Amino acid sequence: MSAAAAPAAAATPVVRIEGLGMVYPGGVRALAGIDLEVHEGEFLAVLGLSGSGKSTLLRCINRLVDPSEGRVWIFDREVTRLRGGELRRLRRQVAMIFQQFNLVRRHTVLDNVLSGSLGRSRLLPSLVMSFPPAERARALESLARVGLADRAGSRADALSGGQQQRVAVARALMQEPRLILADEPVASLDPALRHSVMRHIEALNRDEGLTVICSLHDIDLVERYATRLVALRDGRLVWQGLPSEFDRATFRSIYGEDAEPASNTGF
Amino acid sequence: MARREPAADTTWRASVESLQAGAIDAVLIAILLAMGELLVVAFSGRRGPTGLLLGAEQILDLLSYGRWLGAGIALAALWALGARWLGASPGQALVRGVPEGERDLAWTETLRGWFAAVFIELTFFAGWLITELDLVAFLTKFGKAADIVRGLAQPSTSVLHEGLILLVQTVFLAFMATAFAIPIAFVLAFPSARNLTRGSTLARLAYTVSRTLMNFVRAVEPLVWALIFISWVGIGPFAGVLALWVHSVASLTKLYSEQIESIDTGPMDAITATGASTLQVLRYGVVPQVIPPFLSFTIYRWDINVRMSTIIGFVGGGGIGYILKPRVDLGEWGEVGTLVLLIAATVWLMDLISAKIRERIV
Ligand SMILES: Nc1ncnc2c1ncn2[C@@H]1O[C@H](COP(=O)(O)OP(=O)(O)O)[C@@H](O)[C@H]1O
Ligand SMILES: [Mg+2]
Numbered sequence: 001m002s003a004a005a006a007p008a009a010a011a012t013p014v015v016r017i018e019g020l021g022m023v024y025p026g027g028v029r030a031l032a033g034i035d036l037e038v039h040e041g042e043f044l045a046v047l048g049l050s051g052s053g054k055s056t057l058l059r060c061i062n063r064l065v066d067p068s069e070g071r072v073w074i075f076d077r078e079v080t081r082l083r084g085g086e087l088r089r090l091r092r093q094v095a096m097i098f099q100q101f102n103l104v105r106r107h108t109v110l111d112n113v114l115s116g117s118l119g120r121s122r123l124l125p126s127l128v129m130s131f132p133p134a135e136r137a138r139a140l141e142s143l144a145r146v147g148l149a150d151r152a153g154s155r156a157d158a159l160s161g162g163q164q165q166r167v168a169v170a171r172a173l174m175q176e177p178r179l180i181l182a183d184e185p186v187a188s189l190d191p192a193l194r195h196s197v198m199r200h201i202e203a204l205n206r207d208e209g210l211t212v213i214c215s216l217h218d219i220d221l222v223e224r225y226a227t228r229l230v231a232l233r234d235g236r237l238v239w240q241g242l243p244s245e246f247d248r249a250t251f252r253s254i255y256g257e258d259a260e261p262a263s264n265t266g267f
Numbered sequence: 268m269a270r271r272e273p274a275a276d277t278t279w280r281a282s283v284e285s286l287q288a289g290a291i292d293a294v295l296i297a298i299l300l301a302m303g304e305l306l307v308v309a310f311s312g313r314r315g316p317t318g319l320l321l322g323a324e325q326i327l328d329l330l331s332y333g334r335w336l337g338a339g340i341a342l343a344a345l346w347a348l349g350a351r352w353l354g355a356s357p358g359q360a361l362v363r364g365v366p367e368g369e370r371d372l373a374w375t376e377t378l379r380g381w382f383a384a385v386f387i388e389l390t391f392f393a394g395w396l397i398t399e400l401d402l403v404a405f406l407t408k409f410g411k412a413a414d415i416v417r418g419l420a421q422p423s424t425s426v427l428h429e430g431l432i433l434l435v436q437t438v439f440l441a442f443m444a445t446a447f448a449i450p451i452a453f454v455l456a457f458p459s460a461r462n463l464t465r466g467s468t469l470a471r472l473a474y475t476v477s478r479t480l481m482n483f484v485r486a487v488e489p490l491v492w493a494l495i496f497i498s499w500v501g502i503g504p505f506a507g508v509l510a511l512w513v514h515s516v517a518s519l520t521k522l523y524s525e526q527i528e529s530i531d532t533g534p535m536d537a538i539t540a541t542g543a544s545t546l547q548v549l550r551y552g553v554v555p556q557v558i559p560p561f562l563s564f565t566i567y568r569w570d571i572n573v574r575m576s577t578i579i580g581f582v583g584g585g586g587i588g589y590i591l592k593p594r595v596d597l598g599e600w601g602e603v604g605t606l607v608l609l610i611a612a613t614v615w616l617m618d619l620i621s622a623k624i625r626e627r628i629v
Contacts, residue, residue, distance in 0.1 A: 064536055092542035102533035106555045115551050119542025127550050168537075175541055 012076055013037040014179055014211045015061060021069030022056050022235075030056040031235040034070065038213055043205045045226035045243075046215040047254060053235040054215035058181045061213070062094045063087060074179065092119035095172035097182040097201070101164040105157035109148065109167050112156050113139040116174030142170040146200050162193035169200045180204060182214040186221070194218070198225055219251070284362050289343050291358030295386065297339030301330050302389040309396050323397045346378075353378045418600020419607060426602040429590060430609050437586035438613065440504050441572035444511035449565060451516050455481070456523030457549060463527065477520070484517035489575050493584040504585025511572045511579065522564045523557070530556045563625040570614075570621040577610050 020034040031053045038044050046054050060067040063079055072079045074090060082090055095116070103112045114131050117139070121131065131139075143149045146166035151159060156167060165185060172180055182201060186194040202225050205212045216222050222229055223243045231239040231254040239250055308326050315321050321329075346356040354377045355366050374380025455477055457463055464474035492510035500506050535552030543551065580588020587610060594602045 062540055064540060088542045088544060090542070091540060094540070096537065096540035098533060098537060100533050102537035104534050104538075104551055104555050106558075107551075115538060115543075116541055118538065118544075118547045118551065121547075123544065123546065126547055171537075171541075181540075 013039050013073075014042075014075060015213070016073040017061075017070065018072075019070035020057070020060060020067055020072060022053070022060060022065065023068045029235055031060070031067070034237050036230065036237065036240075038211060040211055041205070041209050043202070043212045043214065043225055043227045045222045045229040046213065046232065047222065047229055048215070048232035049255060050217075052232040054232055055183050056235075057232065058096070058183050058213065058215060061181060062091055062096060064096075088119060092175060093178045095175040095177035095180050097165070097168050097172055097180065097185045099184040099187050101161070101168050101188075103156040103164055103167055103171075105155070107156055108152065109143065109154050109156055109159065110136070110139055110152040112167055113142055113170045113174050116142075116171040119175065139170075139174055142173045143167070145173060145203075146170045161189050162196055165189060165197045166200060169197065169204075173204065178210060180210055180212045180214075182212060184215050184217060187217055194221060201225075219246075222246070285347065288356065288358035288362040289347055291361055292343035292346060292356045293336070293339040295339070295357055295382075296342045297332075297335040299382070299386050299389060300335040300338055301332060302393040304330050304335070305393050305396065306389070323399050326396065355379060357382060414598075415600050415603075419604035421601055422605035422608055423599075423601030424605070426590070426594070426605050427609075430587060430606050433580075433587040433590060434609055434613055436504055437576050437580070437588075438573055438617075440507050440576050440584075440586050441511060441569055444508045444515055444572050444576075445565060445569040447508075447512050448515035448519050448568070452519035452523055453561070455516070455520045456527055457553075459520055459524035460527035462530075462532070463549075463553070481517045481520045484513060485521065487514075489514040489579060490582060493579045493582050497583050502583040502585075507576055507579045507584030507586055510584055511575060514575075515568055515572060519564060519568055522568075523561055526557050526560045526564070527553060559628045563628050566621045566624050570617045573617050574614055 015036070015038040017034055017036040020031055020036075021029075022031040023029045034057065046057060048054050056065060059065045061072055061074070061079070063082070067080060070080070074094065077090060079087070079090060104115065107115075111129060114129075114135060117131065117135050118126055121135070125131070140149060140152060143152055146169050148159075148163060148166055148170065151163065156164060159167065168185075180201065185201060186197050189197060198221060201212060201214065204210045214226070216226075223246070226243050228242060229240065229246065230237055231250075233254055239254060241250070305326055308329050309321065313321055315325050343356070343358070346353055347359075350356060350359065354369055354372075355363075357379055359366075360379060369377060372380075374384065458470070458473040459477045459481065461474065464470040489510050492513050493506060496506040496509040500509065530553060532552075534556070535548055538548045538552040576584070576586045577588040577591070580586040580590075581592045583589065587606060591603065591606045594606070
């Protein structure tokens with residue numbers, strides 16, 4: 001599917017970033033002079049040490065933080081100019097997955113998935129948590145996709161970390177987005193469970209043709225899932241390329257001269 | 268994004284801080300001087316118009332406040348000018364923190380330390396004189412109070428029936444005040460939470476207004492509210508409900524909003540990212556996290572209101588306090604004993620129940 005979409009997509013990038021910079025109140029500079037384009041169907045991995053600005057970059061794209069400099073376009077709309085209702089409508093097309101899952105812990109798994117449809121729900125029914133049957137069916141279907149249909153009625157905090165993150169993936173799917181931002185989606189999971197979550201994000205990218213921007217810590221995961229990667233260091237974009245071009249020298253240039261890859265696979 | 272001019276900003280802050288520090292110093296020094304004079308006057312052996320030694324009020328009346336305030340301002344200014352040699356003044360230490368170089372010094376090595384020591388010392392002596400502490404009376408004149416204690420120990424049954432009925436009224440009075448306070452405090456808690464009101468100027472304004480208003484309402488004692496409402500709706504339990512209600516709204520708003528300020532913002536971010544509107548973000552990202560602590564605070568508030576309604580009854584706000592007051596005035600200590608025991612038992616029971624429920628919720 002992504003192969004078919006590629007020629008048309010080459011013209012309009014899904015995300016275009018120009019001169020993006022961010023200084024947090026208090027004076028910490030998190031990003032400087034970022035230029036970047038992400039194309040339809042890509043799985044872009046964002047690498048960098050912690051504190052290098054990965055989360056800030058992702059949050060500037062859907063405006064969870066307001067960048068101090070530069071401009072961001074999504075599907076040719078300038079996000080950095082949108083306000084109120086326009087911004088909310090654009091956010092519907094951009095799902096986000098977080099390192100800490102960020103589920104509503106006291107709600108059921110199903111209600112958490114349903115919250116992915118809030119952007120298109122009617123206000124008053126949604127405030128009493130009443131959703132149309134069609135949405136409930138879709139939510140159950142999303143849950144089935146991540147293999148958790150049988151846990152629909154459980155409270156979210158009764159699930160294991162890996163399961164919670166799969167609920168978050170189902171919530172993202174429920175949103176019917178065109179772009180997924182994933183901020184270290186497996187960093188707080190047991191290494192053995194990482195693929196169980198990454199596989200589902202990969203499926204969204206491969207089967208649904210969704211564009212994914214995903215920050216990752218682990219080089220193994222990058223090589224296995226990403227179609228392209230960019231690296232941040234101290235808030236600047238220091239490298240971009242294909243997974244096959246990523247070698248030990250590049251690794252050192254991103255992580256510093258003293259760094260060693262955590263495992264030997266891939267080099 | 269707020270972009271401030273750093274230079275102008277820091278000089279502005281520095282001068283505001285010096286003013287604050289100077290004002291604190293001037294007041295502290297003036298108080299110290301006045302307390303010194305108070306000791307001098309008290310021990311001068313002067314006698315008042317009745318031929319007795321001066322009473323506390325007469326001593327306080329004699330002090331020269333204006334002069335000491337002037338001296339305080341002058342000395343504070345001197346200390347500010349000479350801070351390099353004298354060390355940081357108390358005001359400077361409070362406003363800006365203790366400077367780097369003075370942190371390791373013992374209190375005996377700084378002027379500020381000696382100032383604090385003398386100040387605390389004088390506060391005790393002055394306090395002793397001003398509140399007319401009388402150890403002799405305390406230790407030798409127990410006789411009359413003993414009657415009361417004896418009465419409390421022999422409760423009379425004559426007031427038991429009426430007491431029980433008014434006890435029920437007390438509990439319901441507290442319940443209604445709490446129940447009416449919940450919806451209002453719930454709505455006010457959101458604009459009173461710092462973390463939800465950073466977004467726009469309007470939100471920050473709402474924060475300032477509701478916080479200021481609630482702080483003011485809370486600062487006025489329920490007893491005063493009771494007096495206000497008694498002259499409004501007349502003596503009786505309804506005035507008590509209104510008094511406790513106003514106070515409960517303010518204090519629940521504060522407790523609720525502090526709870527909102529301590530939530531995990533992750534779920535809020537997640538719901539915002541779905542394109543949800545502000546109300547939906549509050550409903551899904553905030554409310555589920557704060558409901559259990561809200562319930563717990565509310566039950567605790569009911570408990571407090573039961574206790575407070577006793578005192579409110581003293582001035583005519585209904586409940587058991589209403590019949591307690593005349594019996595205290597008439598010295599019917601047996602009946603007072605019965606009522607006090609009833610109140611104690613209820614408060615103890617409420618305490619027990621509310622603790623159990625809160626344990627379950629959190
Ligand atoms: N809300 C915030 N307020 C102030 N500084 C922040 C905030 N969030 C992140 N930072 C700072 O911005 C820099 C980049 O952080 P972040 O984007 O979280 O990096 P990463 O996700 O790569 O670990 C860090 O120095 C961090 O301390
Ligand atoms: Mg991060």
